[in-house]
Amino acid sequence: MAEVCAEMVANVWKVVVSEGDTVEEGDTLVILESMKMEIPVLAEDGGVVAQLKVAEGDVVQEGDVIAVIG
């Protein structure tokens, strides 16, 4: 299981995947927005989205878990 974390304080602008989806390395999981910039959060490895910890409109802090890929 690999945790994907937020690298910065940001708002969750778009959630691209759902729990149970199969993703490949480099796929966009969610798109964050911080300081007028869209920041895609990518899967570092392929696998199944076991948990999705954020919803659109949420505010994440640096280090918060966004998703768990198994």
Added chain:
Amino acid sequence: MLSESVLVANRGEIARRILRTVRRLGLRAVAVHSEADADLPFVREADEAVLLGPAEPAKSYLDVERVLAAARSTGAEAVHPGYGFLAENAAFARAVTATGLTWIGPSPEAVEAMGDKINARNLMEAAGVPVADGTRQPVTGLLDAVAEAARIGYPVMVKTASGGGGIGMGVARDEAALTKAFDTASRAAARFGEGVPAILIERYIERARHVEVQILGLVNGTVVALGERDCSVQRRHQKVVEETPSPGLTPELREHMLKAAVRAGEVVAYRGAGTVEFLVDTVRRDFVFLEMNTRLQVEHPVTELVTGVDLVEQQLRIASGESYPMGVESAGHAVEFRVYAEDPKRFFPGPGLITVWEEPEGDGVRVDSGYTAGNTVTPYYDPLMAKLCVYGESRAQALERARKAAEAFRIEGPKHNLPLFTELLSRDEFVSGDYDTGLVSRMRS
């Protein structure tokens, strides 16, 4: 007569910079702010400050009714919009005037004429200002985009007709890339723009320099050019470093460009401070019109440093109808570094609490900052924390002073891009002056 009380409808470094001139002229300075910005220097330094609302721009800085209510409650007589937010919103300009206040900016008609990039491009072409081959009508569908790109010839630049700040812009070198760029631009247009997404496609210039001209439209109708600024050091199509004079223009090219900028201002009967942006083709040694920004520009300090003109003071005087002739003389060289809350490698934003903030001082050094120690840089607004501006009698002296200033600037807490400046100042391509808009991406490839 200057308005006795000026409300600045903006935040951060630019609000602070405008308020400084307002106070220097002996006028009352009124700030407006969001909850997130309550502790920032611009709020504390104003004679009066009004809370607009929550952090989200739509509920504070972009809320026309709240800004106008703040002007009424404080008895402000004039409104300065700064840049961004409501600065290029013609409806806001009209609302300010309709309320009986003085609008410190160009006419709403000029804002509208230049706000639509396709319209602006067509206006300039008709007036004899050079433009790049591109679309004269808004492109709204992918099929049209493909046909237009084929006509113009790849590579092409794809951008939104209404957007700014490099948002949604992309280069396409083939049809597959065009499809992607068109999608990106369309999404940006839907999100940031107004009405139907309209896309502009233009010939993409490889090895281009981005050079712009500062103009002032005077009360008597004449338009004056205050020299150029080279803004070719960019990341993600957004400026990071600007300098004047441009090290990449011949005297002939500069003269043509200044004349073209004056012509652009005359076409829309421009009044106040504006900036006409051009792209210089370093291979062909010519230039084309890019867009006009109908407001004070972020990088205006470099022009102020070499001309000695306070552009905000000029804006206030022109808005109040003061008529005077103006000659412009400039000397020396000035460079500006945009200190962003972002990492210096990938340029990803990194907001946070500022624990250490020490600005450099010294001959020729000017720092326009929006923050100080103890403030928090929040994710709600753009990442510009400060502008490190340096003047020298020559470019070499300006760069040498900049090296010392960049090293002396201490920021801890949020991520910041100061190391990028130290790196740039030791890179031959930048130091030689022979660079183009691809400089930063070459440094990071």
